[in-house]
Amino acid sequence: MQALNMSRCSCTCRGYQNVNSLLANRTFLVRVQPHASTALLNTAFTSDSKCAIRGFCRTTSKPLGCFKVNQTFFYPKPSLTFSTVSRSKSCWKCGSAIQPTPVFFCPACKVIQAPDEHATFFDIMDCDKSFALDTQKLQRRYLSLQRSLHPDNFSQKPQEEQEYSETQSALVNKAYRTLLKPLSRGLYMLELGGMRLEEGTDIGADPQFLLEIMEINERLDETQIKEDAKNIGLSVQGRLQDLTAKINASFDKGDVQTAKVLITQMKYFSNIEEKVKEKISEMPV
Amino acid sequence: MAVVAVKRCVSPLFFFSRRLSAPEIKFQCPYHKKVVDHYENPRNVGSLDKNSKNVGTGLVGAPACGDVMKLQIEVDENGKIVDARFKTFGCGSAIASSSLATEWVKGKSLDEASKIKNTEIAKELSLPPVKLHCSMLAEDAIRAALADYRLKQQDGEKEAVKASN
Numbered sequence: 268m269q270a271l272n273m274s275r276c277s278c279t280c281r282g283y284q285n286v287n288s289l290l291a292n293r294t295f296l297v298r299v300q301p302h303a304s305t306a307l308l309n310t311a312f313t314s315d316s317k318c319a320i321r322g323f324c325r326t327t328s329k330p331l332g333c334f335k336v337n338q339t340f341f342y343p344k345p346s347l348t349f350s351t352v353s354r355s356k357s358c359w360k361c362g363s364a365i366q367p368t369p370v371f372f373c374p375a376c377k378v379i380q381a382p383d384e385h386a387t388f389f390d391i392m393d394c395d396k397s398f399a400l401d402t403q404k405l406q407r408r409y410l411s412l413q414r415s416l417h418p419d420n421f422s423q424k425p426q427e428e429q430e431y432s433e434t435q436s437a438l439v440n441k442a443y444r445t446l447l448k449p450l451s452r453g454l455y456m457l458e459l460g461g462m463r464l465e466e467g468t469d470i471g472a473d474p475q476f477l478l479e480i481m482e483i484n485e486r487l488d489e490t491q492i493k494e495d496a497k498n499i500g501l502s503v504q505g506r507l508q509d510l511t512a513k514i515n516a517s518f519d520k521g522d523v524q525t526a527k528v529l530i531t532q533m534k535y536f537s538n539i540e541e542k543v544k545e546k547i548s549e550m551p552v
Numbered sequence: 553m554a555v556v557a558v559k560r561c562v563s564p565l566f567f568f569s570r571r572l573s574a575p576e577i578k579f580q581c582p583y584h585k586k587v588v589d590h591y592e593n594p595r596n597v598g599s600l601d602k603n604s605k606n607v608g609t610g611l612v613g614a615p616a617c618g619d620v621m622k623l624q625i626e627v628d629e630n631g632k633i634v635d636a637r638f639k640t641f642g643c644g645s646a647i648a649s650s651s652l653a654t655e656w657v658k659g660k661s662l663d664e665a666s667k668i669k670n671t672e673i674a675k676e677l678s679l680p681p682v683k684l685h686c687s688m689l690a691e692d693a694i695r696a697a698l699a700d701y702r703l704k705q706q707d708g709e710k711e712a713v714k715a716s717n
Binding site: 463464465466467468469470472474477478480481484485488531534535537538542 | 611612613614615616617618619620622639641685688689692
């Protein structure tokens with residue numbers, strides 16, 4: 268706990284001094300994440316690296332982070348999903364064996380468990396790993412999980428259980444939010460396949476497509492009529508539905524490259540959709 | 553609308569800095585004042601006639617954030633950029649980067665303009681590392697506009713040759 272506080276203090280001071288370096292730090296931490304997860308896996312923390320990593324490992328050397336900034340580091344690392352390391356687990360409290368599928372409570376002693384860092388969001392939400400996802404089923408699963416995992420249920424329990432409930436519950440929230448929307452679900456599926464959208468400029472983008480996006484944006488920007496904005500919103504929604512169907516077909520065929528191109532297009536359209544909502548909300552009734 | 557957009561852009565950073573900072577520490581705006589200035593008073597917003605022969609149009613997009621940027625240059629007969637316009641639909645940093653880019657290319661020759669680097673833009677605006685790709689987008693937009701202009705000139709020459717034959 269002391270170590271946690273120390274690292275919290277150092278983060279705080281650094282955050283105060285320079286936001287830029289802090290942000291740089293964050294990207295850095297995210298980049299070392301896979302290694303950190305591996306370290307967790309082997310439960311070996313012999314890292315003698317420099318201060319940033321040291322602070323990081325100190326916090327992770329506890330089985331679970333108990334302050335919020337670090338929670339993200341315990342989210343399942345999709346790239347490690349297919350790791351060959353054996354995944355036999357046992358209950359932290361009673362020691363009885365637990366199946367490697369995401370188990371939230373020990374079957375023997377019924378005590379809450381730490382998140383399984385190998386479980387994908389699909390595992391957690393008990394869904395098939397497919398883009399065509401039953402959102403109603405997802406919602407039911409979400410509600411039932413939160414009913415049992417929510418920290419409110421653990422206020423009288425030992426601190427370890429409270430911490431597990433916090434991280435598990437946050438993880439379920441994140442899994443639910445990620446899988447609910449087609450765009451974030453598609454991006455997550457790309458990530459599982461070891462792909463992501465390029466940070467920089469879209470060099471391979473179809474100029475005609477960019478022109479279309481530009482023109483829709485311009486039309487939306489210029490219009491002062493609510494009806495026009497609504498119409499733009501409707502046509503964009505149509506395009507998004509169309510894209511969802513196409514992305515679904517690509518994933519079904521195993522054509523991830525095409526799916527990636529389509530998800531990129533989806534990103535542009537869903538940005539416009541957001542802007543439409545914003546514009547309509549700002550217009551007088 | 554501008555205020556809402558700025559808030560939107562700033563809020564994730566705000567959340568991040570707030571989470572790491574103790575409550576007694578005051579919130580500091582993570583954007584440099586130059587970014588805010590360009591965002592609130594963007595220079596050279598608008599369009600030039602994209603069909604005009606001496607206008608080059610660059611249209612680029614960033615897939616990860618879904619931003620689109622259009623940058624146009626008008627070149628005189630001496631090969632000097634006399635006017636530049638932009639339209640960007642994206643975050644504050646992308647708008648500021650393209651606004652600055654139009655300011656910088658004006659009055660430059662084509663070669664000089666092609667030497668503008670994203671690092672210079674990022675430095676001028678003190679962009680944080682997570683926003684460096686916005687300055688990259690502006691650099692790519694300048695290049696795309698220059699390429700478009702050169703292509704138009706080449707086509708023009710070919711037509712002239714055809715006509716004289």
